Amino acid sequence: MDYRVRMAARSGARVTIKDVAEAAGVSITTVSHALNDKGEVNAETRRRVRETAAALGYRPNRAAQDLRGTPRKSVALILPRTDGSPAEAELIGLDYYLEIASACAGAAFAGGNSLVFPPPLETAEEWAQMGLDGVIICDPSEEDPRIDVLESVGVPVVTIEPDAGRPDRPFYVRADxxxxxxxxxxxxxxxxxxxxxxxxxxxxxxxxxxxxxxxxxxxxxxxxxxxxxxxxxxxxxxxxxxxxxxxxxxxxxxxxxxxxxxxxxxxxxxxxxxxxxxxxxxxxxxxxxxxxxxxxxxxxxxxxxxRPTRLGAAAIHMLLERIQGVAVTEPITVPSTxxxxxxxxxxxxxx
Amino acid sequence: MDYRVRMAARSGARVTIKDVAEAAGVSITTVSHALNDKGEVNAETRRRVRETAAALGYRPNRAAQDLRGTPRKSVALILPRTDGSPAEAELIGLDYYLEIASACAGAAFAGGNSLVFPPPLETAEEWAQMGLDGVIICDPSEEDPRIDVLESVGVPVVTIEPDAGRPDRPFYVRADxxxxxxxxxxxxxxxxxxxxxxxxxxxxxxxxxxxxxxxxxxxxxxxxxxxxxxxxxxxxxxxxxxxxxxxxxxxxxxxxxxxxxxxxxxxxxxxxxxxxxxxxxxxxxxxxxxxxxxxxxxxxxxxxxxRPTRLGAAAIHMLLERIQGVAVTEPITVPSTxxxxxxxxxxxxxx
DNA sequence: CTTCACGCCCAAATCGTTTTGGGTTACGGT
DNA sequence: ACCGTAACCCAAAACGATTTGGGCGTGAAG
CATH class of the missing domain: 3.40.50.2300 (Response regulator)
Known part of the structure; x- marks a missing residue:
């Protein structure tokens, strides 16, 4: 086993569940069960599997997990851009936006999802290409065209602060x-x-x-x-x-x-x-x-x-609900202090 | 075929390549070839496949593509945090950081990769959990501990501006x-x-x-x-x-x-x-x-x-090279204007 | 002695795509 | 009639994980 460990560590190839199974002398089923606390596995076996997995530096392949199980969602956060609303972004400090970004990232990751930062894109085609499951737009402009583009390709959008031009759209969180x-x-x-x-x-x-x-x-x-x-x-x-x-x-x-x-x-x-x-x-x-x-x-x-931290987290939660198909009818108001x-x-x- | 189209569009389930194949009356191999310009496919067949794929709203499953082919890399961008260096982040405007973020996102996506925004994490375990392939740290502090944590779990790090405490570390881009x-x-x-x-x-x-x-x-x-x-x-x-x-x-x-x-x-x-x-x-x-x-x-x-746009793009390129195992020995200096x-x-x- | 339950483990199916290695047809040249 | 060769298409393997549906002993109950 020691030899295998060294081999696996040396080669650049990724360690798969199969490698762990062979090194531990069990089936891949047992490895999966042992690592995920799923089936019935002898305590001693579980320990051995965990040890060899750690020794080999095994990390499950995200793509394989996503393919088999419930895929992780990837959501995007769009902060106000310099070209969109030059002066207004300066009204609020960097602190605010970075805290929102951190909060969104934290809330997204807590649910096993990832927060991506998209480049500025134009057409619906480009957006569809990215395979996003949802988007958060921070401080939308009035009648923000990005909302239409995204929703038209089936990507739900939640904004932080409402779009002043769409008073009836409930998909936003805001400070009170x-x-x-x-x-x-x-x-x-x-x-x-x-x-x-x-x-x-x-x-x-x-x-x-x-x-x-x-x-x-x-x-x-x-x-x-x-x-x-x-x-x-x-x-x-x-x-x-x-x-x-x-x-x-x-x-x-x-x-x-x-x-x-x-x-x-x-x-x-x-x-x-x-x-x-x-x-x-x-x-x-x-x-x-x-x-x-x-x-x-x-x-x-x-x-x-x-409370940018709460705004960001609330926005992520609303977005994940929309992605899951839960009907959202009310905006969320976060109390300021x-x-x-x-x-x-x-x-x-x-x- | 029209019936199938309506069915697929109605059901919430994702449209797979198999659905397209059946709807177009060909094999999934042919669908794949037609959509990716790969094998030899009759022009008429190709057109028909493309049409039905579009009609069904087919989008290839990222996870399956990643599992089969060369997986996309996901790289993270860390901007200066409010808790890390409170005052210094204010020296430079929001413009600068958002442009860097956009540039990084653009450069990453151009290569089929994605730029994620990570929550503030502490331990190597947490970082390893995220499955990142590389990280860009913007304006590191002196002897920035995040660099050690990440490199210790095998995640390459590139900084924008050098770490003043590590003069010999070449993995950075900077303005001249x-x-x-x-x-x-x-x-x-x-x-x-x-x-x-x-x-x-x-x-x-x-x-x-x-x-x-x-x-x-x-x-x-x-x-x-x-x-x-x-x-x-x-x-x-x-x-x-x-x-x-x-x-x-x-x-x-x-x-x-x-x-x-x-x-x-x-x-x-x-x-x-x-x-x-x-x-x-x-x-x-x-x-x-x-x-x-x-x-x-x-x-x-x-x-x-x-030139934050060029700084961000250069940082992404250096990071992708490091991820690919290319030896990087020299920092990159971007000429300011x-x-x-x-x-x-x-x-x-x-x- | 049979049966049943239980504890522990595994083979195989499955997810959706790409790619390999042919297979089939039609047609022209001997 | 036979072969070669394009042109076009497809079945099946592979990627790496999870999950289903058992299999095999062992010991206790009938």
């Missing part, structure tokens, strides 16, 4: 932007803010639109004036800085700023500093999406954590 | 940071810059170290004083702003700024604006890494394009 926006505004109100301004990212992404709508209805419900300042999608920090300066220098300057995009907060803080306003003593600042910018700035910024930090907490006693 | 740094400095010199300051990202990534070394040797060769200003890895725009303000207010302020990280340039521009300096008339600004920030700011920033923009071009006649 409305709830977290309201919670953040309530928090600012409780901290004493009277005039809360929204630095709003001028985008058609569902997340941006929802933030604005939630802000406006909250202001209405609380009898406040609405102070929406649209911020262009270029030069994020600088645009936010300029907008904040203009607000602070204007009549009736705000005493709290809701910076909807992560990188806005940098510009806001700087504008406040230049105008001699201390954060949080003189003015409160909160962010719409958390990330390393908010975490690491000085002072650290209170921000909404959209709010990371309270120095930029909005005046009283140390506050939660 | 030294050459592009020198080219950028030469460009500034030609544009009339006398005192060029380097805003240097305080990082151990090979790219940052190389930028600094190239700057210092260039200064020495050109008989200039070295003005390296280390910038911390947090609050990128703000840190760069502060550093620039300090420089401009100091004695002998610079007349050109080399902002090594993409997002530095925002802070630099703002500092210049506040001090009443026009870019490029009064002071020149260039960036170490291009991206949407540099492209979209006002004025647009001249910056180095590290310089995107000249308004921030460093005084004379419209200049190239």
């Amino acid at each position: 932007t409305t709830a977290s926006t309201v919670a953040l505004l309530d928090h600012l109100k409780a901290a004493g803010a009277r005039r809360i301004v929204l630095l709003w990212a001028e985008s058609t992404w569902a997340w941006a639109l929802e933030t604005r709508a939630a802000y406006e209805s909250w202001c209405w419900a609380n009898g406040r004036g609405r102070l929406v300042t649209p911020v262009p999608l270029v030069a994020l920090e600088l645009s936010a800085y300029r907008a904040t300066i203009a607000l602070l220098d204007g009549e009736a300057p705000p005493d709290a700023v809701f910076a909807s995009a992560e990188r806005y907060s940098t510009g806001v803080l700087q504008a406040c500093r230049e105008r001699g306003l201390r954060v949080p003593e003189d003015i409160l600042v909160v962010g719409g999406v958390d990330g390393s910018t908010a975490r690491l700035s000085e002072p650290a910024i209170t921000a909404v954590d959209p 709010i990371n309270l930090r120095a930029s909005s907490t005046r009283d140390p006693a506050e939660p | 940071t030294t050459a592009s740094t020198v080219a950028l400095l030469d460009h500034l010199k030609a544009a009339g810059a006398r005192r060029i300051v380097l805003l240097w990202a305080e990082s151990t990534w090979a790219w940052a170290l190389e930028t600094r070394a190239a700057y210092e040797s260039w200064c020495w060769a050109n008989g200039r004083g070295r003005l390296v200003t280390p910038v911390p890895l947090v609050a990128l725009e703000l840190s760069a702003y502060r550093a620039t303000i300090a420089l401009l207010d100091g004695e002998a302020p610079p007349d050109a700024v080399f902002a090594s990280a993409e997002r530095y340039s925002t802070g630099v521009l703002q500092a210049c604006r506040e001090r009443g300096l026009r870019v490029p008339e009064d002071i020149l600004v260039v960036g170490g890494v291009d991206g949407s920030t540099a492209r979209l700011s006002e004025p647009a920033i001249t910056a180095v394009d590290p 310089i995107n000249l923009r308004a921030s460093s071009t005084r004379d419209p006649a200049e190239p």
